[in-house]
Amino acid sequence: MAKRHASRADRIGLRAAMADRLLPFMVAAMSFLAALGLAGSIAAGALATHWLSGAQGLMTIEVPTPSQPIAANGPLRQDAILTLLQATPGLTDAHLMSKTALAVLLKPWLGAAASDGTLPIALPAVIVVHSSGKAPDAAALGVKLASVAPGTLVDSGARWAERLAALTTSLRASAAAVLLIVALVAASVVAVAVRAGLSQRREAIEIIHGLGALDSDIANQFALRAMRLAATGGLLGGLVALPVLAWLGILSASFVTNAPAGGNSLIAALPPLLWASPVIFTLATALIGWLAAQITVRGWLKRLA
Amino acid sequence: MISFSHVGLNYRRAGSGVANAVALDDVDFEIPEGGFRWLTGPSGAGKTSLLKLMYLAITPSSGRIDLLDTDTSRLDRRGTALLRRRIGVVYQDFRLLRHLTAYDNVALPLRLARRKEVQVRADVSELLRWVGLAGRLDHRPEELSGGEQQRVAIARAVIARPSLLLADEPTGNLDDDQAERLMHLIRSLNRLGTTVIVATHNQGLVARHPAPVLELHDGRLTRHG
Ligand SMILES: Nc1ncnc2c1ncn2[C@@H]1O[C@H](COP(=O)(O)OP(=O)(O)OP(=O)(O)O)[C@@H](O)[C@H]1O
Ligand SMILES: [Mg+2]
Helix, strand or coil, X not given: CCCCCCCCCCCCCCHHHCCCCCHHHHHHHHHHHHHXXXXXXXXXXXXXXXHHHHHXXXXXXXECCCCCECCCCCCEHHHHHHHHHHHCCCEEEEEECCHHHHHHHHHHHXXXXXXXXXXXXXXXXEXXXXXXXXXXXXXXXXHHHHHHCCCXXXXXXXXXXXXXXHHHHHHHHHHHXXXXXHHHHHHHHHHHHHHHHHHHCHHHHHHXXXXXXXXXXXXXXXXXXXXXXXXXXXXXXXXXXXXXHHHHHHHHHHHHCCCCCCCCHHHHHCCHHHHCHHHHHHHHHHHHHHHHHHHHHHHHHHHHC | CEEEEEEEEEECCCCCCCCCEEEEEEEEEEECCCCEEEEECCCCCCHHHHHHHHCCCCCCCEEEEEECCEEHHHCCHHHHHHHHCCEEEECCCCCCCCCCCHHHHHHHHHHHCCCCHHHHHHXXXXXXXXXXXXXXXXXXXXXXXXXXXXXXXXXXHHCCCCCEEEEECCCCCCCHXXXXXXXXXXXXXXXXXXXXXXXXXXXXXXXXXXXXEEEEECCEEEEEC
């Protein structure tokens, strides 16, 4: 038959009813935002895991006035604490941070005075120790150490890890909220376009309905079209987001690894999940388009008759 | 079998001070399977309203309607749609899809029934040729004359071999020759078992094709047989 006839797939001649060319671009914008949100959440997660793995099992002990003896003829406070730590089960690799290492750490705050010995105050000694399973917790250890050298403070990575975990959780929750909102907005955009198509074809739909079309016959026509338009937008947004994500990945990679950016690190910088984002966004927006159209059309048809 | 028992229909007239307009009042009749009936009566008597009830566009205000051995009050949405597919309708105002060609308009019922496209092509082409529109397959309704549109509407109504055929003034825009061809088509379908009801003002047509008559006056059935 001549090509003016409805195509095979467009059995009831409604496909052309949703010629919204703007829809893919709006969905693309939504997908781009969603990709950024997702990247933020993934990056926060990666950084947190990295920092946590470094922080966990590490305790820092500060001993004020380290060079005084604990008693007349007794050992120095810092040595007494060091000995005690080495004798505590579960604690390994206890070592005093060197004066120079400490000076490097403090330099940003104290300036040159940190290293040239002209500092008017006595610096505490800092001892770093690794703790494993059967080690006492920071509080118990703190009490024990203070009884030997009063004023000694124990700072465990645990408290810091807790705060970091809380931060990561709230970052993830925000990212999830962003994704949800973006998905809802995309669904609304689809619903509006479908509604416009429905009222434009109202008469035709009434006639087709009268001929015995099922709600699903009509809804599927719109849903198929909405799905294609939305998926196109999803793919577009996902692709546009890739270079931006790669760039963000490189930026955050410098926190995670010491390797200099460049070369293969572009690929290494992006987690696999983000590389898949064009595919994921195509599928997700296809689903959103399909569902939003189905719900919109079926609701509209129920009110029609 | 078609059966109306004590069917009443009031159109709700929103916002008007007038009480509900009574379109049909205590309409009671039966038509056996494969029967043929003329539906006559003056303008405004309720012919279209009666047909609308039969093609399930509206529901009665009172009484019970059985169509093709189905109690219509018990139908859900899906059941209603599936029953509609067994009823062919020629509307008084044609109701063709404006953006589709004559061919695609006639093909609609077959496509809704998911017939194979080769079969659709064969059936639609043949029927359109039969109603004299072989050269108009690719025309949209706006490119067709009133009589041609009416023939497309008729073709669409009969293409799927309905069990019940309802025609509202199907000869209104046709000349006598075309009207006779149409009646020939309808009577052939009727002989093949389709129950047929034709609403018309055309007394000549009724006289040339004698059959039992349902006659309405002011929404009441005044003659049956
Ligand atoms: N949708 C409607 N709302 C309110 N009243 C209506 C509606 N449709 C029809 N009516 C009224 O119901 C009555 C019957 O109308 P109907 O269309 O059934 O008449 P008819 O016999 O088909 O007339 P005609 O021969 O002119 O086609 C008329 O008084 C009409 O005004
Ligand atoms: Mg009428």
